[in-house]
Amino acid sequence: MEISKRLLSPKHRKVHPIDESKLGFGDTFTDHMFKMDYFDGKWQNPRIEPYEPLQLSPAAMVLHYSQTIFEGLKCYRHPDGRLALFRPRDNFDRFNLSAARMAIPQTDAGFLLEALKELLKVDGSWTPSFSGSSLYIRPTIIATESHLGVRPSREYLLFIILCPVGPYYPEGFAPIKIYVESSFSRSAPGGLGAIKAGASYATSLLATEMAAQKNFTQLLWLDACEHRYVEEVGSMNMYFVIDNKIVTSKLTGTILPGITRSSVITVARESGLEVEERLIDIDEIIFAYRNGALTEAFGSGTAAVISPVGLLSYQGEEFTVANGQIGPITQKLYDELVGIQYGLKPDTRGWVDYL
Numbered sequence: 001m002e003i004s005k006r007l008l009s010p011k012h013r014k015v016h017p018i019d020e021s022k023l024g025f026g027d028t029f030t031d032h033m034f035k036m037d038y039f040d041g042k043w044q045n046p047r048i049e050p051y052e053p054l055q056l057s058p059a060a061m062v063l064h065y066s067q068t069i070f071e072g073l074k075c076y077r078h079p080d081g082r083l084a085l086f087r088p089r090d091n092f093d094r095f096n097l098s099a100a101r102m103a104i105p106q107t108d109a110g111f112l113l114e115a116l117k118e119l120l121k122v123d124g125s126w127t128p129s130f131s132g133s134s135l136y137i138r139p140t141i142i143a144t145e146s147h148l149g150v151r152p153s154r155e156y157l158l159f160i161i162l163c164p165v166g167p168y169y170p171e172g173f174a175p176i177k178i179y180v181e182s183s184f185s186r187s188a189p190g191g192l193g194a195i196k197a198g199a200s201y202a203t204s205l206l207a208t209e210m211a212a213q214k215n216f217t218q219l220l221w222l223d224a225c226e227h228r229y230v231e232e233v234g235s236m237n238m239y240f241v242i243d244n245k246i247v248t249s250k251l252t253g254t255i256l257p258g259i260t261r262s263s264v265i266t267v268a269r270e271s272g273l274e275v276e277e278r279l280i281d282i283d284e285i286i287f288a289y290r291n292g293a294l295t296e297a298f299g300s301g302t303a304a305v306i307s308p309v310g311l312l313s314y315q316g317e318e319f320t321v322a323n324g325q326i327g328p329i330t331q332k333l334y335d336e337l338v339g340i341q342y343g344l345k346p347d348t349r350g351w352v353d354y355l
């Protein structure tokens with residue numbers, strides 16, 4: 001499919017943020033966006049246009065029944081100035097898994113990756129070079145048909161927007177405090193936990209806000225049936241280091257299969273660390289803590305890459321992990337992954353995709 005372009009003239013383009021060190025997460029957008037429509041049973045009209053508000057019917061089905069999915073990936077500036085994506089094909093493949101679960105028509109993942117690269121040819125210069133910063137990429141699909149009867153929409157808009165972002169934690173790579181949530185649930189068996197759906201995030205807002213009021217950075221979600229097995233931390237996959245082994249929750253269908261998770265497991269195993277993917281009972285974690293076997297805990301996801309966990313609060317008790325510091329395994333995995341993403345370490349696995 002030919003991608004048509006309607007670009008802003010240079011004098012109408014925004015001035016890039018001057019102080020890259022002050023970039024936040026998700027407030028600044030570039031000049032252009034990619035769009036594609038679905039109607040009459042096919043995706044059509046791929047185009048790059050100025051970033052601008054959407055026109056939507058108040059009866060657009062996404063507004064009523066939340067039929068929408070998204071992805072999140074980043075473009076990094078390497079020391080030689082080249083722009084690089086990290087395992088982007090995996091994001092577009094996962095986009096299709098999300099689409100299937102939400103009764104949204106499948107897309108051509110290879111074409112979307114090409115379309116993203118076209119968009120980056122136009123706006124890639126927005127990729128910051130300040131340490132820890134990147135250009136965050138948000139592909140999204142929304143149900144646009146004007147119709148209130150409950151069924152899958154027959155019309156959709158797919159768009160990709162770009163957002164220069166600073167380091168996820170501006171105060172630096174530092175341990176976070178997490179609250180183990182034992183009444184609210186994020187995801188139930190047969191539900192949306194394994195895909196990136198806006199609805200899953202809506203579910204998590206109230207509990208996360210309540211934890212924030214108690215001064216916790218994130219929640220640790222337990223399984224919805226027994227509130228016993230560890231699932232995820234906020235919107236990150238979760239890991240514990242017990243007896244020098246990395247233990248992470250297995251993908252039971254209620255957990256998001258993170259691309260960072262898959263990368264962490266690969267890098268850890270190739271560097272000789274043992275990794276177990278299995279059910280993790282929260283009582284096992286508390287037991288391991290009490291007998292000194294639990295030495296580190298961390299989360300992983302595209303936004304923060306790796307987040308060390310310095311404190312767990314469970315049933316009114318607080319447990320300080322790794323003396324509230326960054327443990328050696330957490331640091332090593334962080335250095336390795338960030339090194340590959342930013343082009344400071346060799347990419348021996350074909351994960352880096354240059355523009």
Ligand SMILES: *Cc1c(COP(=O)(O)O)cnc(C)c1O
Pocket residue numbers: 072195196232234235236237256257258259260261300301302303
């Ligand atoms: C996106 C996401 C993750 C992390 O996935 P990555 O591919 O590593 O960014 C983890 N959990 C949830 C709920 C997510 O939405």
